[in-house]
Amino acid sequence: WPVYAPYVKAINELKKERNAVLLAHNYMTPEIFHCVGDIMGDSLHLAKEAARAEADVIVQCGVHFMAETSKILSPEKTVLIPDSRAGCSLAEGITGADVRALKAKYPGVPVVTYVNTTAEVKAESDICCTSSNAVQVVESLGVPEVIMIPDQYLAMNVAAQTNVKIHTYAGSCEVHERFTPEELRAYREDDPSIVIIAHPECPPDVVKEADFSGSTSAMINWVKVNKPKKVVMVTECSMSDNVAAETPEVEFVRPCNLCPHMKRITLPNILDALVYMHEEVTVDPALAARARAAVERMINLPV
Numbered sequence: 001w002p003v004y005a006p007y008v009k010a011i012n013e014l015k016k017e018r019n020a021v022l023l024a025h026n027y028m029t030p031e032i033f034h035c036v037g038d039i040m041g042d043s044l045h046l047a048k049e050a051a052r053a054e055a056d057v058i059v060q061c062g063v064h065f066m067a068e069t070s071k072i073l074s075p076e077k078t079v080l081i082p083d084s085r086a087g088c089s090l091a092e093g094i095t096g097a098d099v100r101a102l103k104a105k106y107p108g109v110p111v112v113t114y115v116n117t118t119a120e121v122k123a124e125s126d127i128c129c130t131s132s133n134a135v136q137v138v139e140s141l142g143v144p145e146v147i148m149i150p151d152q153y154l155a156m157n158v159a160a161q162t163n164v165k166i167h168t169y170a171g172s173c174e175v176h177e178r179f180t181p182e183e184l185r186a187y188r189e190d191d192p193s194i195v196i197i198a199h200p201e202c203p204p205d206v207v208k209e210a211d212f213s214g215s216t217s218a219m220i221n222w223v224k225v226n227k228p229k230k231v232v233m234v235t236e237c238s239m240s241d242n243v244a245a246e247t248p249e250v251e252f253v254r255p256c257n258l259c260p261h262m263k264r265i266t267l268p269n270i271l272d273a274l275v276y277m278h279e280e281v282t283v284d285p286a287l288a289a290r291a292r293a294a295v296e297r298m299i300n301l302p303v
């Protein structure tokens with residue numbers, strides 16, 4: 001990739017100069033994921049590593065809620081996002097006032113909040129969860145019912161795996177909601193030996209068609225461990241590209257639903273972020289303290 005080489009060199013040099021660590025979500029394009037990322041992973045892994053990082057600067061290569069989570073967990077560090085317009089349909093679909101309305105509707109019922117939310121929404125919550133620990137988080141509370149926000153599909157997929165009653169909210173991921181069971185059945189008809197793995201933000205009838213469902217990192221690990229001959233990863237496009245580079249023996253069938261928000265992060269704007277130290281992500285300290293309690297309660301669970 002000669003076109004990327006000058007950017008990769010400059011970014012890696014500036015990271016050292018600034019004592020910066022680059023957190024790259026699994027949906028970053030391969031030249032970011034493999035050439036400049038220091039810590040790669042799913043939302044849970046990145047949140048934990050943000051808390052542990054010894055660097056002065058975190059460059060969050062992912063979407064805005066991820067950068068906010070890093071700032072909430074590391075208020076003393078400078079957190080940069082290369083493009084602050086990198087949003088998320090889940091985070092944008094719910095406000096703190098919506099959560100307060102739900103709490104009024106279901107008094108005393110704890111609120112389990114997906115990390116794909118703003119600090120304001122986390123601050124109204126009892127505990128956070130990610131796609132890799134959602135069932136364990138719900139069951140850790142030892143209660144008969146919870147409110148689970150904002151992703152209705154993640155909540156329905158969790159409900160299928162627990163006896164805890166789940167009150168849902170109408171949020172959804174604009175990338176994963178587009179997959180259909182019909183398209184997955186068509187892959188199987190075409191090649192009955194194909195393995196299908198899906199992210200739990202997909203609708204339940206899609207997840208039902210899959211052989212495995214898990215967080216982005218769980219999906220990657222599944223492919224690395226099981227090395228299927230042919231696989232379809234039912235999630236954002238870059239995932240297959242990133243794993244394919246490490247598992248040449250596996251054939252990837254690629255239905256491609258792009259996350260336009262994740263794709264706002266590029267090598268040129270990562271370089272700009274490090275040169276100009278922008279765009280800095282800030283969270284009001286009082287709000288951050290309330291949000292931190294919900295995130296740390298999740299991180300401190302033995303899961």
Ligand code: 13P
Nearest residue numbers: 042043044130131215216
């Ligand atoms: P993961 O926590 O599985 O990485 O999911 C984050 C996300 O935004 C998926 O769309």
Ligand code: SF4
Nearest residue numbers: 088089173174175259
């Ligand atoms: Fe949000 Fe969906 Fe994009 Fe993930 S893939 S960041 S949930 S819009």
